[in-house]
Amino acid sequence: MQLKPKATTITEVLVGLENCTQYGARFISRGEEPTYYPYEEVIKRAKAVAGTLQAGGLNPGDRVAVILPTSIHFLDIFLGTQLAGGIPSALYPPVRLGRLSEYFHRTRRMLDKIGTRFLVTDSRIKKLLGPAVQDVDCLEDVLNVEKLLTDMKWTPPKEADPDTPAFLQFSSGTTLEPKAVTVSHTNLLTNLEMMESVFREYSEEHSRYGGVCWLPLYHDMGLVGCMYNGIYHPGNVTYISPEVFIARPRIWLRTLSRYKAVISPAPDFAYGLCLKKIRDKDLEGVDLSNWEIALNGAEPINTDAMTEFSERFARWGFRAEAMTPVYGLAEAGLAVSFSDFRSRPLLTEFDRDLLGNRGKAVPGKGRVLPAVGPPLPGLEVEIRDEEDRPLPEGWVGKIMVRGPSITRGFFNDPATTSRTIRDGWLDTGDLGFFHKGNLYIAGRAKDLIIIRGRNYAPEEIEELVQDTEGLRLGCTIAVSHMTEAEGEQLIVLAERDARAQRPEEEIAAEIRDRILSGISLTPYHVQILEPGTLPRTSSGKMRRAGALRMFLEGELLPPEKMGVLKMFKEVGKSQIAWGRFWLNKKRGKE
Amino acid sequence: MEPSDKDTSQRPSEEEILIYLKEMAEEELELEREQIDRITLDTQIVEGLQLDSVSQVVLITNIEEKYGFLFDFEDRERIRTVQDLVELILARAGQGES
Numbered sequence: 001m002q003l004k005p006k007a008t009t010i011t012e013v014l015v016g017l018e019n020c021t022q023y024g025a026r027f028i029s030r031g032e033e034p035t036y037y038p039y040e041e042v043i044k045r046a047k048a049v050a051g052t053l054q055a056g057g058l059n060p061g062d063r064v065a066v067i068l069p070t071s072i073h074f075l076d077i078f079l080g081t082q083l084a085g086g087i088p089s090a091l092y093p094p095v096r097l098g099r100l101s102e103y104f105h106r107t108r109r110m111l112d113k114i115g116t117r118f119l120v121t122d123s124r125i126k127k128l129l130g131p132a133v134q135d136v137d138c139l140e141d142v143l144n145v146e147k148l149l150t151d152m153k154w155t156p157p158k159e160a161d162p163d164t165p166a167f168l169q170f171s172s173g174t175t176l177e178p179k180a181v182t183v184s185h186t187n188l189l190t191n192l193e194m195m196e197s198v199f200r201e202y203s204e205e206h207s208r209y210g211g212v213c214w215l216p217l218y219h220d221m222g223l224v225g226c227m228y229n230g231i232y233h234p235g236n237v238t239y240i241s242p243e244v245f246i247a248r249p250r251i252w253l254r255t256l257s258r259y260k261a262v263i264s265p266a267p268d269f270a271y272g273l274c275l276k277k278i279r280d281k282d283l284e285g286v287d288l289s290n291w292e293i294a295l296n297g298a299e300p301i302n303t304d305a306m307t308e309f310s311e312r313f314a315r316w317g318f319r320a321e322a323m324t325p326v327y328g329l330a331e332a333g334l335a336v337s338f339s340d341f342r343s344r345p346l347l348t349e350f351d352r353d354l355l356g357n358r359g360k361a362v363p364g365k366g367r368v369l370p371a372v373g374p375p376l377p378g379l380e381v382e383i384r385d386e387e388d389r390p391l392p393e394g395w396v397g398k399i400m401v402r403g404p405s406i407t408r409g410f411f412n413d414p415a416t417t418s419r420t421i422r423d424g425w426l427d428t429g430d431l432g433f434f435h436k437g438n439l440y441i442a443g444r445a446k447d448l449i450i451i452r453g454r455n456y457a458p459e460e461i462e463e464l465v466q467d468t469e470g471l472r473l474g475c476t477i478a479v480s481h482m483t484e485a486e487g488e489q490l491i492v493l494a495e496r497d498a499r500a501q502r503p504e505e506e507i508a509a510e511i512r513d514r515i516l517s518g519i520s521l522t523p524y525h526v527q528i529l530e531p532g533t534l535p536r537t538s539s540g541k542m543r544r545a546g547a548l549r550m551f552l553e554g555e556l557l558p559p560e561k562m563g564v565l566k567m568f569k570e571v572g573k574s575q576i577a578w579g580r581f582w583l584n585k586k587r588g589k590e
Numbered sequence: 591m592e593p594s595d596k597d598t599s600q601r602p603s604e605e606e607i608l609i610y611l612k613e614m615a616e617e618e619l620e621l622e623r624e625q626i627d628r629i630t631l632d633t634q635i636v637e638g639l640q641l642d643s644v645s646q647v648v649l650i651t652n653i654e655e656k657y658g659f660l661f662d663f664e665d666r667e668r669i670r671t672v673q674d675l676v677e678l679i680l681a682r683a684g685q686g687e688s
Contacts, residue, residue: 030655093663100667128663246644247618247651452644513637520636520643 003378003404005189006232008162010082013189013232015156018043023207025075025230026238028255030248035072039234042075049080051152053118056143060085060157063114063168066218067091067107067121067129070241073145074217075227077120080148082166085157089114089168089180090218093125100128102518107132110178111139114168114411120145162186168411169220169330171455180411181330183224191224191333191405192232194376198338199233202262209290210236211263212256214245214270219453221298224334225265249274250282253313257286265295265326267453269487272305275312289317293341296370297326298453300441302487303347303368310344320344327372327441331426333405336381337439339373346371348435355442356549359396361433371438379403382425383433393434396442400425447544449480451488456519458544464518465494465511470502472531476511479548481524489524490515493547493556495531504528529556602657602683607676614652619645631673638671657683 007013017039024038037045058064064081066088068074074090081088091110094103107129111119115138121129122145133139166188168180211230215222230237238259245252253274256264271294296306310320323345328335339345352366375381382390383397391397406426409417420427431442449456461478465471475495483489492511496504508526515523533556535546550556602610612629615621621639635641641649650661653675659682669675 030651094666125663128667243647243651246647512640516640516642517637520641520646522640522642 003190003193005193007189009160009185010166010188010228011085011156011160011185014043014046014079014083017231017234018047020234023210023230023234023236025072025227026236026259027070027072028238028240028244028251030241030244030251032251032254034238037072037075039231042072042079045072045076045149046079046083047154048150048152049076049148050083051154052148052150053080053084053086054155054157055150055152056118056141058084058086058118060160061164062086062117064088065091065111065114065116065119067093067119067125068145069093069122069243070217070222070239073122076149077145078167078217078223078227081120083154083156085160087165087168089116089170090223091170092216092218093121094128101131104129104132106178108136110170110180111136113178113413114180117141118143120148122146160185162189163408165411167223169223170218171330179413179416181407182409182411183330183333183407187333187405187407188224188228189232190378190403191335192228194333194378194405195225195229195335195338196233197377198341199229199263202233202235206262206292207233207235209260209262210238212238212240212252212259212261213264214240214242214252215265216242219298220330220334221265221267221328221453225295225328245270246273248277250278253278253283253288253316254286256291257288257316260290262290263293263295264291265297267298268296268301268305269299269452271296271309272302272487275305275308283316286316288313289319291318291322293324294318294322295324295326295338296345297328297372299450300443300482300488301325301370302482303345303370305487306345306370307347325370325372327430327432327439329428329430331407331420331428332379332401332403333407335376336379336401336428337373337375339371339438346438348440350435355396361394361396361435361440361442369440369442371435371440373439374437375401375439379405381434381439388422391433393436396431396433399428399430399432399439399441401428402426447479449478449488449490451480451490451521456490456521461490461492461515461519461521464514465492468494468507468510468514470496470500470507471511472497475531475534477534477544477547479544481548481552483524486524490521491548491551492523492526493529493534493551494526495529495533498531527551527556602679604676604680607679608672610656611672611675614649615639618648618652629672631671631676633672634670635672635675636670653679659683659685 020039024036025042026034026036028034064086066077078088091107094100117140120143133142162185165182166185167183169183171179213222213226217223226237238255240251240255306323310323321344324341325339325345327337347368347370349368351362351364354360354362355367380402382400384400385391385397402425409421430444433440447458449458458478462476465476472495477493479491480488481491507528511526512523515521535543612626615626654660657679665678
């Protein structure tokens with residue numbers, strides 16, 4: 001199928017909206033008050049920022065980092081930088097209590113990674129950013145967003161080469177070394193056009209109702225899936241800040257109802273959060289019947305929560321057909337596959353043993369997975385084995401994607417680029433298979449831990465806890481596990497030091513504290529094991545996936561030892577029993 | 591009373607704030623009863639209550655709504671214990687955005 005985006009650069013799309021008064025961006029405050037900016041005004045503001053940046057010496061290709069909350073200012077700067085020919089990149093603002101040092105550390109590395117020339121933020125965040133910017137040599141200035149809306153005249157830069165970067169997208173979360181995906185104009189526009197092929201049949205009325213976005217705009221699903229989709233289609237987008245959604249999920253559903261929005265995406269955890277936090281009385285007068293596409297992606301899908309969401313909110317008009325499992329990643333522009341949004345999610349139960357141990361997807365008992373649909377037009381998806389040989393339908397392997405929206409690589413990172421993109425094929429790092437023409441996601445090839453849409457490298461969590469007193473150095477692993485009640489959760493398996501006298505509960509408590517203060521995550525379960533229990537590769541490296549499977553199946557037994565074998569077995573059994581007890585208790589509580 | 595109810599008509603007392611925080615800990619942060627009973631002014635908020643990033647956002651947003659002011663990012667860094675939080679609320683309640 002021929003993909004013909006309506007423009008060759010995003011700048012062209014933006015300029016095309018300069019007289020658009022029909023649609024725009026609406027921002028909802030925490031008191032649910034709206035402020036609306038028609039695209040005509042959005043573009044006028046972005047031009048003002050572009051003019052100011054140009055007057056300040058911004059050259060085409062210069063990188064501009066943006067640290068701003070969801071607001072019109074985010075659009076001002078992001079789009080203004082693009083109009084000036086610069087390359088914007090959104091970094092996440094500080095959100096947590098205490099422990100800013102690692103935020104500074106990471107922000108510094110991100111700014112450095114992409115050779116940031118200017119950083120734009122607001123006065124509240126700026127006061128705090130000092131330590132994050134002080135040693136960044138490439139950084140010329142930290143600019144205050146409020147001062148960039150001047151009446152400087154914008155000069156359209158020379159038309160950009162469509163293969164140059166439109167923006168840089170940092171992968172979400174805190175994986176060890178920050179990685180910035182280079183998204184070119186062609187990548188962005190072809191991906192938007194692919195999604196457009198799904199939305200095309202929508203009427204003008206649909207575009208007016210538009211979409212609702214509470215996703216952070218520094219995340220690809222918010223930036224491309226909401227902001228750029230709204231600009232490209234074009235249609236109205238109503239924005240809620242992620243903090244407001246987290247604290248008051250009902251505002252999401254009420255906003256959808258209030259504006260009769262037809263589309264809104266969210267990762268799995270958000271649907272679960274609505275189930276947990278929204279009370280019936282919060283939804284008085286709410287009508288969700290206009291919500292035609294509830295995209296569900298960005299993290300592994302808990303099919304129970306998804307189904308429960310559809311059932312419970314049916315009372316307020318939510319249609320089960322609207323729930324639409326999807327698959328995508330920043331390296332692909334965003335979207336890779338969409339399931340059919342006109343029908344209910346297709347759930348298939350596969351034989352757990354064959355799937356997990358043999359890599360074969362055969363309908364049977366054990367693991368229910370949602371189909372994420374066929375690849376979008378213009379994209380090819382292949383499943384490959386470890387030696388990069390294509391596998392037929394029904395076999396689990398690495399998901400590889402090729403097409404015009406696939407990034408050429410990571411900015412200033414040839415090593416990651418050559419590891420990830422081979423002969424034009426993107427290695428997504430995810431495992432999956434085809435069944436009756438639909439793609440299913442089986443897990444991740446890398447051991448990446450994704451919780452609430454954020455990525456964590458297991459190494460990073462392991463490093464946080466490795467020198468806990470009482471642990472055997474280098475013998476701790478962090479893995480994630482899909483729980484029935486609470487979605488993807490972190491499990492830590494750690495071998496204790498044979499000589500240590502410290503009580504296990506104390507060791508486990510310290511592990512929890514360290515992880516919590518380090519990355520603001522509460523482990524679902526911490527298991528202290530006997531020395532030598534964790535499975536290792538021939539070279540002595542820990543096998544994470546193997547360890548998790550053994551743990552869940554109660555097979556994590558200490559190594560056999562002469563004489564004390566029996567005792568060790570007993571200890572192992574009691575630990576496993578305890579672990580299971582704990583997991584069950586946690587599940588039963590829901 | 592629903593934790594989100596606005597009540598900025600009068601200056602809250604330290605005791606009222608503590609009661610509100612405990613209420614919120616139970617209803618919004620879903621902490622265990624024993625954990626809540628152990629909360630004192632010296633309790634470390636993040637480590638002591640095991641608040642992950644989502645719970646921290648919920649805590650901040652609720653306090654902002656209840657007491658009618660916005661946390662500065664600097665405030666967030668300063669707050670370690672319940673005492674810090676109570677003092678901040680006492681100083682800023684009803685002030686709106688700083």
